[in-house]
Amino acid sequence: MTGGPAAREEHAGHLRVVRDDAGVDLPAAERAVAALLRALGRDPAAPHLADTPRRVAEAYAEFLTGRPFALTTFPNDGGYDEMVVATGIPVTSLCEHHLLPFTGVAAIGYVPGERILGLSKLARVLDHLARDLQVQERLTRQVADWLRDHLAPRGVGVVIAAEHQCVSLRGIRAAGSRTVTSALHGLLREDPRSRQEFLALTGTAA
Numbered sequence: 001m002t003g004g005p006a007a008r009e010e011h012a013g014h015l016r017v018v019r020d021d022a023g024v025d026l027p028a029a030e031r032a033v034a035a036l037l038r039a040l041g042r043d044p045a046a047p048h049l050a051d052t053p054r055r056v057a058e059a060y061a062e063f064l065t066g067r068p069f070a071l072t073t074f075p076n077d078g079g080y081d082e083m084v085v086a087t088g089i090p091v092t093s094l095c096e097h098h099l100l101p102f103t104g105v106a107a108i109g110y111v112p113g114e115r116i117l118g119l120s121k122l123a124r125v126l127d128h129l130a131r132d133l134q135v136q137e138r139l140t141r142q143v144a145d146w147l148r149d150h151l152a153p154r155g156v157g158v159v160i161a162a163e164h165q166c167v168s169l170r171g172i173r174a175a176g177s178r179t180v181t182s183a184l185h186g187l188l189r190e191d192p193r194s195r196q197e198f199l200a201l202t203g204t205a206a
């Protein structure tokens with residue numbers, strides 16, 4: 001699932017983003033984990049592994065199920081026209097190549113248009129979109145696109161810095177290496193001063 005969360009406008013200022021489990025079938029996942037254990041030479045019927053297929057299926061379902069939330073916005077009555085930036089937002093997602101987590105921090109900023117956003121919603125949008133099989137570039141872009149489409153800000157920017165377990169714990173085992181990705185729209189992309197301000201503000205946090 002890469003189409004972004006389903007959203008429904010309830011009334012001005014309140015967009016309900018619904019649960020998005022993208023077709024998780026828990027019993028089938030549990031059977032598949034048992035089969036994987038057998039294929040790896042382990043006995044899923046052994047007493048100490050008896051609950052493992054259920055736990056693993058539930059853990060992946062949790063990683064892949066977007067949490068519902070309301071995207072609450074307020075009229076920008078004060079005409080605030082400077083940048084709003086949330087930094088240090090924790091992010092966990094699942095790499096689509098190895099099904100291993102990547103974790104890190106994000107910074108999300110926007111320049112308000114006619115509406116401003118409840119602050120927690122920046123982290124909620126990211127969390128919702130991260131609960132999917134992802135690559136970091138796409139996740140970053142999806143958050144920026146989603147905010148552009150649903151908030152209509154004058155500009156929006158997203159920076160994510162993350163460590164991928166598939167890079168740090170296996171293969172090249174480059175522990176501690178981080179990947180930084182960004183996506184910018186509107187003023188933050190086109191106006192050099194805004195772009196520079198955003199990247200300077202996020203440089204310390206992401």
Ligand SMILES: Nc1nc2c(ncn2[C@@H]2O[C@H](COP(=O)(O)OP(=O)(O)OP(=O)(O)O)[C@@H](O)[C@H]2O)c(=O)[nH]1
Pocket residue numbers: 095096097134135136137164166167171172
């Ligand atoms: N661009 C991008 N690549 C990613 C991301 N997560 C994992 N990858 C990479 O996806 C690539 C998959 O390459 P393959 O050569 O098919 O996989 P592999 O044999 O396991 O590769 P190694 O990790 O080099 O052992 C690897 O280089 C991963 O590091 C991501 O979010 N973005």
Ligand SMILES: [Zn+2]
Pocket residue numbers: 095096097098099100164166167
């Ligand atoms: Zn990977």
